[in-house]
Amino acid sequence: MSLELSLNLATVRMQWKLPQAVEAAARHGFSGVAPWREMVQETGITESARIFKANGMRVTGYCRGGLFGAGGRSNFQAAIDDNARMIDEAAAIEAEGIVVIGGGLAPGSRNLADARAMFVEGLAAVLPHARACRIPLALEPMHPMYAADRGCITTLREMLDIADTLGNDGLGIAIDTYHVWWDPQLRLQAARAGKRIIAHHICDWLVPTKHMLTDRGMMGDGVIDFPAIRQIVEAAGYHGIQEVEIFSDYWWGRPGDEVLATAVERFKRVCQEPG
């Protein structure tokens, strides 16, 4: 009996390469995986697609696109081209979408408005190809602590404004608990997102957080109220699969099977909507 749970493969990237990680996910009852591009490229696209199929795994998201302005204006077209290739790869592995993030400031830049404008411009440039390939782009707002170096689009509200500006067709929204749990507008903006929500990632916020990137928490070990956020997401109209994605030096240092068993147990115990 498989769970409505997907495994973002970054969660066990230090333990396993793609083939082993996917087999382990299947063994632990996950019904999907979300692979990162480096892992797919290492294994090969055709072989990766075969592995997903052989293990009966959905591919809930391909990580990660966007970041259009992060290389500056001189690398802008290259970023667009790279996102277009990524769409082809996503189609080849039959991914249900691509996770797209804002990207940080261009080297030497202090202009967030520029970074944001380039993100919108880049997105507009690749969107026709994404639509043609029927690969939805799941726009993921990132926690504001990543605004400078990873995700210049930090709030659901801002991501939805961008999706509205571009007409929404071919675009969706990814809600990651780690990135949005603090947002006083979470309920309001999730309701606004409605059926546009196409991904729900789960990961806990630890107190204290010892490293900004690699000290994310297993569900239940931190302060995020997962049932409350699931309720918000379901009320908005998304009843689909959840995806566990944890960047953690601690969990990367544990046996992969322990990580997956823990994630499954916590998902069942901590992450369900109440009632």
Next chain:
Amino acid sequence: MSLELSLNLATVRMQWKLPQAVEAAARHGFSGVAPWREMVQETGITESARIFKANGMRVTGYCRGGLFGAGGRSNFQAAIDDNARMIDEAAAIEAEGIVVIGGGLAPGSRNLADARAMFVEGLAAVLPHARACRIPLALEPMHPMYAADRGCITTLREMLDIADTLGNDGLGIAIDTYHVWWDPQLRLQAARAGKRIIAHHICDWLVPTKHMLTDRGMMGDGVIDFPAIRQIVEAAGYHGIQEVEIFSDYWWGRPGDEVLATAVERFKRVCQEPG
């Protein structure tokens, strides 16, 4: 010739106690200081007041009040009483205001809404005393990465909503570049704040940031566009003093005079409105 610059004494708290820090601030041309309560209590309130006066220093803010819900419901009244005492102390040292922050989640709580509600309730409880003492409460939204353990009120918008709810009388807004620089609504909400802005703190965001609390940057060493934010603050109607407040293991390890000389030089070179 003194500068329109105040020194938050936490910036040199590892190097100096209050008397030495205030004398150093005067020597380097600062026209104000913002002391922390522990430092004032260590030196004594009457003696601290004398030192500020003797050095011709404004007391631009007394740090820091609020945090009403951080101890949970059982400590709520104690937090209110403590804030009331802090208002008396602020009056005694002739502080121009008290910096007030949201505080984190109660121990064991995952309910940010509760923390936020207790903040508003506590603020309402101390506000009559603050008004009677003519000590403005400078409400400071904190970076969302502190939502769990320090500042459950994370955006200018939310702080302004709270100030509106409580009628604004006796309340002001503190804008700290470190906390708000990422906010896509910064310009809009600062304009909404208008004359309610009574404090403008400066501190840079380093890339990478190695520690969430103690790796803040000297102006110019990070990615914050200080002239742009100063322009936003001035356009909103605040033309007053800026206050440098840097929590930094690096700068705490440097000689205090070097820290102040650097802050003054950077303030002159990096933090002015263009044109």
